[in-house]
Amino acid sequence: MAISELKLPQGVTAHEYRTPALLADGLANDVAEQLRTAISARGEATLVVSGGRSPVAFFQQLAKQGLDWSSVTITLADERWVPVEHADSNAGLLKQHLLQGPAAKAKFLSLYSAAANLEDAAEQADRLLVELPGIDVLVLGMGDDGHTASLFPDSPNLGDALAPDGTRRCWPMLAPTVPHQRLTMSRALLATAKYTVLSISGSAKLTTLSAALASDDVAAMPIRAFLQPTLEIYWCP
Numbered sequence: 052m053a054i055s056e057l058k059l060p061q062g063v064t065a066h067e068y069r070t071p072a073l074l075a076d077g078l079a080n081d082v083a084e085q086l087r088t089a090i091s092a093r094g095e096a097t098l099v100v101s102g103g104r105s106p107v108a109f110f111q112q113l114a115k116q117g118l119d120w121s122s123v124t125i126t127l128a129d130e131r132w133v134p135v136e137h138a139d140s141n142a143g144l145l146k147q148h149l150l151q152g153p154a155a156k157a158k159f160l161s162l163y164s165a166a167a168n169l170e171d172a173a174e175q176a177d178r179l180l181v182e183l184p185g186i187d188v189l190v191l192g193m194g195d196d197g198h199t200a201s202l203f204p205d206s207p208n209l210g211d212a213l214a215p216d217g218t219r220r221c222w223p224m225l226a227p228t229v230p231h232q233r234l235t236m237s238r239a240l241l242a243t244a245k246y247t248v249l250s251i252s253g254s255a256k257l258t259t260l261s262a263a264l265a266s267d268d269v270a271a272m273p274i275r276a277f278l279q280p281t282l283e284i285y286w287c288p
């Protein structure tokens with residue numbers, strides 16, 4: 052199956068690439084252009100990215116882009132509640148692959164804190180995110196179960212985190228896979244992004260996307276909340 056075979060909602064654009072390397076390059080160019088436009092307009096730009104296994108090549112390509120990184124704030128759509136040194140830390144992934152060379156001048160806001168428990172850490176991240184000067188670019192991923200960010204089907208707090216008009220920015224969540232304890236931006240905050248990308252690769256993710264498009268139960272597959280006009284989907288086999 053190819054993404055061109057799916058019936059996407061009106062206003063959703065698909066960008067298809069032949070290989071993961073070409074996708075990483077194309078996405079990095081497009082994201083950098085959006086950040087440059089924001090810097091020209093407002094003097095600063097905010098980028099929110101996702102973790103997981105897929106985005107490494109994209110981070111490496113984005114770090115090579117010529118832009119005024121000192122005017123860019125970067126944070127994560129979600130984080131595992133582990134310190135930056137932990138192999139599963141999304142912040143660690145960013146430090147290794149994106150915040151390198153000139154891109155190291157970007158300001159990084161970490162969702163993780165060594166609080167007493169996950170709930171306290173989420174409240175701390177919620178307060179920190181008040182500083183976020185609006186989201187110019189959001190890059191989402193998607194799990195095979197239809198989760199995005201750390202909005203996991205069946206997690207406690209999912210209903211609150213998915214409230215379209217919720218005022219809280221960060222919620223504690225439980226993932227079915229280790230590390231279970233996660234911090235996620237709320238749907239309401241993620242939905243404020245000016246330019247939203249869903250970056251996926253492989254036929255399994257396309258099967259998941261196809262299932263997500265077939266129904267509208269957002270709690271069963273939280274990615275559905277973002278299959279909206281203006282979404283840009285980047286895909287490669």
Ligand SMILES: O=C1O[C@H](COP(=O)(O)O)[C@@H](O)[C@H](O)[C@H]1O
Nearest residue numbers: 101102103104105192193194200
């Ligand atoms: O657990 C997560 O999974 C999704 C998808 O990750 P991938 O490695 O399969 O691309 C990711 O978007 C999310 O941020 C992450 O926490």
